[in-house]
């Protein structure tokens with residue numbers, strides 16, 4: 386049996402940073418309201434000529450460099466996004482073309498904010514099945530393009546960005562105890578209307594805007610994340626104190642605090658980027674991961690628990706040893 390070992394990670398954030406104060410000039414909101422309800426202070430917004438594939442490519446190049454791997458060694462690209470450049474082809478194929486690795490499979494995974502967790506699970510299963518050895522997994526989004534900038538209940542929450550990891554197949558014994566230990570995915574489509582985009586090629590023919598019942602999303606997020614985190618720990622016969630780092634989806638500091646509290650996890654063990662990134666959907670977990678690896682908090686051998694919940698609803702967790 387093969388194991389998926391993390392060999393590198395990378396990230397990219399658009400240059401333009403927009404503060405709460407700047408937003409308050411165009412929409413009826415305030416820094417105090419946004420910080421108190423969400424913990425968000427700033428978010429990055431892509432330039433007009435920057436597309437999701439541009440962000441994804443930059444994160445991919447960074448991840449490959451950190452893995453010390455040439456793109457030519459890859460044999461699979463999985464890209465999580467809910468904001469693709471175009472309806473088709475998959476944004477992953479644009480990244481593939483720019484990396485110059487024609488021929489290998491490349492496709493997108495769409496699970497909104499849980500997208501990176503879903504993409505990691507897909508990549509891990511390819512590796513375990515012996516169908517891939519070196520896999521690039523990317524989460525990339527330009528949510529600024531699907532926000533209704535006149536709707537203060539949503540536009541203050543999101544940002545743009547991309548993060549990526551490289552996974553390498555290693556025989557179980559050779560990997561030591563590093564690598565992905567387990568992945569856990571869930572969805573419940575009955576909650577479609579609580580968080581969705583009111584457009585699409587098959588419905589309105591327009592891209593549409595994000596719509597959300599904030600309180601309902603909050604309630605389900607807290608319950609579903611606590612449950613999937615418990616599921617991951619139980620599957621590995623671990624207690625919460627075995628986790629060195631919680632790397633949660635960065636939707637809202639209050640949701641993260643709830644999950645950490647349920648795990649009785651001290652705040653020092655929680656990787657938080659929501660203040661500076663906002664909610665970058667599928668990019669948020671790899672962006673947070675990259676930050677904690679780059680600044681030396683996450684070290685080889687550390688046990689990390691990644692979790693996310695998003696539109697659908699979809700939710701999931703990945704437990705791994707870095």
Ligand code: ACO
Nearest residue numbers: 414415418422498537538541599600602603606636637694
């Ligand atoms: N600035 C100022 N006031 C605002 C703003 C704003 N940006 N947005 C809403 N308000 C007002 C409302 O109009 C309302 O005013 P009213 O009482 O006069 O009617 C008041 O603030 C309270 O609004 P609520 O919607 O009740 O505020 P709530 O405490 O629920 O907070 C929030 C809203 C932050 C969206 C919260 O529900 C939340 O965090 N939900 C989770 C949403 C989320 O994280 N979604 C991301 C996608 S899913 C995921 O990634 C997990």
